[in-house]
Amino acid sequence: MKLTCWGAAKQVTGSMHLLDIDNYRILIDCGLDYEGGKDLSHNANFPFNPAEIDLIILTHAHIDHSGNIPTLIKEGYKGQILCTPPTAELSQLLLSDAVNLFFNKKKGNPKGRRKLRNRSQADLYTAPLYLQKHVMDTADRMVTVAYHKQFQIRDNISLEFIPTGHLLGAAACKLTVSDNGVQKTITFTGDIGRQNSPVLVDPEILSQTEYLVCESTYGGKHHSTDSTIEETLIKHITETCLEQPGRLIIPAFSVGRTQALVYSLNKIFSKKLLPPIPVFVDSPLANRATEVYRKYKNYVNEEAEAFYETYGDKFEFENLSYVKELKESKEIADHFEPCIIISSAGMLEGGRIQDHLFHNIQNIYAKILFIGYCSEGTLGHRLLRGDAFIRLKGKDLAVFAKIDKTDLFSGHADHQDILDYIAAIPKKPKRIFLVHGEQSSMLALKNDLENKDYQVSLPEKGMVFEL
Known part of the structure; x- marks a missing residue:
């Protein structure tokens, strides 16, 4: 059995790990690599023949794990994609949105493609990595597997998905392999969530595994613990919308972060901890993703289930409006009462959030959280x-709005969370491979793990390990 890390090796994005077992090739995740910046063209070139991959296992829907699967299919992959049911639906939404983003980037050349003369100009008008047809082909290949169900891939290979929190349907995948008569186990964590996250279940303790391929995004970093999510939101809402006639503008990723935020606001307003303030969710993708969260309500945590029983729909309350049409979005600029605006994209790189920022960045009563x-x-x-x-x-705009941040909605386990997650495995794995993190984060985590007598490797891209 051989492991090759082709992505997220000493970097965060582009998760892609190849497992060779008796001439059977399994790709665990196939995400977009953003290390080249806005030019994603390098994602079109795979270091192997896509037609020779036998199976894809997808840990969760985020684009840095799923976003290059349609390219793989475009280049000749013919097999299935195994994932949980929520992952199948959320990834289809995110992949379709990625196609829209590809085409939006092409609008940067108003004079037309024929006017481009050289490579540097051509970069402004890069052909899309894939089309909607390839996203539909991806959806057709998906075979869903529930948590904890032993799925027999071949006579000598079985798969189990184990909840990791992080995103609805996110899972670690544990493979049990009979390799030349010897049974071996290897687990890929995907991304590990936090304890007590809004909506999502806690990461589940792993059973025994000989090899662990583990994310390390927040290695060396520790999340804030001095207040709860509700306390933090109440503070910012009070300061911005009650003590003054202001607007609280919250950039949020459409899938996962927006749902956690809406649920947290629902708890605040349903329990009458604050007077009702208009809340606008302005993201078509977030609206569609919320429907998936509603559909798979059995995948949420016990607190969210109990809230549903008491107060009804977790993602609906009296002063909440889901904005659908662009016309409605633009009308929010004329809403002069205090309000909360939730919109994507989370890093302000495109999306409707830029319109809200444009109208409010010079407003001394506004806060961007x-x-x-x-x-x-x-x-x-x-x-x-x-x-x-x-x-x-x-336009050049002066920043008069207040700028603030909180890490309480982070979807990733921090340094101590990862150490605890690994320590809970009944017996130390033979080796841990740290991936999906900046080199400094990996080194901080590696040092702590080695101090606890774990064998730890930091794979380089393309490095092959015999297991």
Whole structure:
């Protein structure tokens, strides 16, 4: 049995791990690699023949894990894609949205493609990685497997999905393999969620596994613990919308983060901890994703289930409006009463959030509250570092709105959470492979694990391990 890490090796994005078992090739995740910045063209080139892959296992729907599957299919992959039911539906939404983003980027060349003369110009008008037809082909290949169901892939290979929180339907995948008569186990964590997250279940303790391929996104980092999500939201709403006639604008990723935020606001208003304030959710993708969360309510945590029994729909309350049409979105600019606006994208790189930012960044009564990570180079990152001016829609705008952030909605386990997750495995794995993290995060986690006598490797891209 051989393991090759072809993605998320000493970086966060592009998860893609190849397992070779007796000439049977399994790809665990196939995500988009964003390390090249906005030019994604390098994702079209695979380091193996896609037609020679026998099976894909998808841990969860996020684009850095699922986003390059349609390219793989476009280039000749013919097999199935195994995932949980919510992952199948959420990934279809995200992949369709990715196609829209590909085509939106092409609008950067108003004079037409024929005018492009060289490579640097052509980068402004890159052909899309894949089309909607390839997303539909991806959906057709998906075979859903419930949590804890032993799925027999071949006579000598079985699969079990184990809940990890992080996103609805997210799972670690444990493979039990008979390799030349010897039974071996290897588990890929995908992304590990946090304990006591809104809506989502806690990451489940893993059973014994010999090898562990583990994410390390928040290695060396520790989440805030000095207040709860509800306390933090009440503080920001009170300061912005009650003590003054302001607007609280919250950029949020459409799938996962928005649902957690809406549920948290529902708890606050349903329990009458604050007077009702209009809440607008302005993201068509978030609206569709929320329907998937409603459909798979048996995948949420016990608290969210109990809330449903007492108060009804977790994602619906009296002062909440889901904005559908672009016309409705633009009308929010004329809403002069205090309100809360939730919109995507979370890093401010496109989407309807840019319209709300344009109309409010110079409003001294507005606050932009970030609840997710903003990578370097994004508009969100520039605001968080304190830039006094930003350029938006062709204009230089002074930043008068207040800028703040909280990490309480983070979907990733922090340093201690990962250590606890690994320590709960009944017997130490023979080896742990750290992936999906910046090198500094991996090193911090590696040092702590080695101090506890774990064998730890940091794979380079393309490095092969005999297991």
